Amino acid sequence: MWFRLDLRTLDNPALWEASQNGPVIPIFIWSPNEEDIMPGAASRWWLHHSLEKLGAKLRELGGKLILRSGKSLQNLKSLAKNTGARAVYWNRRYEPLIQKRDDKIEDELKKIGLEVKVFKANLLAEPSEVENKSGLPFKVFTPFWKQCLKQLNTEKPLQPPINFEKRELEPESCNLSELNLKPNHNWAQGLEQEWNPGESNAHLNLKLFINEALKKYTEARNFPDCLGTSRLSPYLRFGEISPKQIWHAIEESGEENWKESQYLTEIGWREFGYHLLYHFPHTISEPLRPAFNRFEWTDNSDHLRAWQQGQTGYPLVDAGMRELWATGWMHNRVRMVVASFLVKHLLIDWRHGAEWFWDTLVDADLASNTQGWQWTAGCGADAAPYFRIFNPVTQSKKFDPAGSYIHRWVPELRGLKPPYLFEPWNAIDIELSAAGIRLGQNYPYPIVDHSKARIRALKAYEKIKK
Ligand SMILES: Cc1cc2nc3c(=O)[nH]c(=O)nc-3n(C[C@H](O)[C@H](O)[C@H](O)COP(=O)(O)OP(=O)(O)OC[C@H]3O[C@@H](n4cnc5c(N)ncnc54)[C@H](O)[C@@H]3O)c2cc1C
Structure with a gap:
């Protein structure tokens, strides 16, 4: 095996x-x-x-x-x-x-x-078996998932095996440490504190999620500072739990309309990512929509670095990027905001963002990462329209209203309360100095102005529409 x-x-x-x-x-x-x-x-x-x-x-x-x-x-x-x-x-x-x-x-x-x-083993539906009425792969999620739900054969999950080869002389094997998988810098300490990999822990997490969060998932999943999602992505990524096991656990949870639940729909998005990867393999490095090959990305390594380090001056973006660095994971709502900020506010090619996520996410997955980035950039299947540009300030007001997520990850802003917390550059000097904040010294000014960046992004998009 x-x-x-x-x-x-x-x-x-x-x-x-x-x-x-x-x-x-x-x-x-x-x-x-x-x-x-x-x-x-x-x-x-x-x-x-x-x-x-x-x-x-x-x-x-x-x-x-x-x-x-x-x-x-x-x-x-x-x-x-x-x-x-x-x-x-x-x-x-x-x-x-x-x-x-x-x-x-x-x-x-x-x-x-x-x-x-x-x-x-790792998908509910084989990508090669799901097709639309014309026999073609789907490019839109909703009909894709509808079709999957019709076709799914979700027999009960299998038991563990008990039949292993016993031999006097074991075949040659190296020690785990010889694979040199663990980084030798102290960055990984954050991961050690945050995560417990392994099959048993995957099931514990699933149980906890079903007992504590499943009922509220549809609303709570958007708020990065509450335990509103299952955090099963790295376990799924390494196959420590199967989507079929999740499917059955949700079925047995007694949840009404469990098949149509938002949670299984998200599992469906994972399936959709694999469907796209299988049928459009070039999308790992090329946009699905060819017009985006002509998109004029900017090449600004200072901005890219500021984004990677959580030093953009936009507190929600910075909180997300620092959560990623500290824990190897970022909440989905914030992934969308930071990704949009990179491709739309900074006009930096989505491939740079995908590369950074690939290196730093514990759940880095070629299908979901490619799909997530192409969706955000507007160049993928069923993607967010390019003209819809997340405003990081409005997003923080909506999804982190008390500012607790930003306070957790951007400690230098802890003295500042909403609404100024979301846009410190608009706070009056008295507020800032009472909070111990010196913009440009211990927290950056915004690296771009939202309104101007928005107009610049729309202009860039207009060029490829022609
Ligand atoms: C730019 C960007 C990059 C992303 N890169 C990855 C990646 O490399 N690996 C990865 O697993 N997910 C990725 N996602 C999708 C999503 O953010 C994560 O799957 C989710 O945040 C994982 O947290 P969770 O397990 O608590 O999710 P839950 O909300 O509990 O969802 C349950 C499971 O459904 C799947 N899922 C949920 N949302 C999505 C989605 N939008 N797309 C695909 N599958 C989804 C995941 O397997 C997840 O574990 C990315 C999203 C964006 C916007």
């Missing part, structure tokens, strides 16, 4: 089926050079812990996770040769280069007489 982004023992079709057919030898191969984009630092941190937890879980079940690094094909071939394995099982991935690699590996393994079995 070749583990990849399915680091769980429950509801793992490849693991389950393999164990039905004989004793299983579980292996994980760290092969970053084979990925479409090398995993970022936050993802590597998560992966380290996830593998640690998976190794422990498999030991409880009587198995031993073999860890290797290097070329996947070579490692699989040599393991099969050394152990006499007859078949290789894995769960499907959908990233373009990975798909090509997997097809090649399947061919090569079959050539040497091994049986290969591949399963759907």
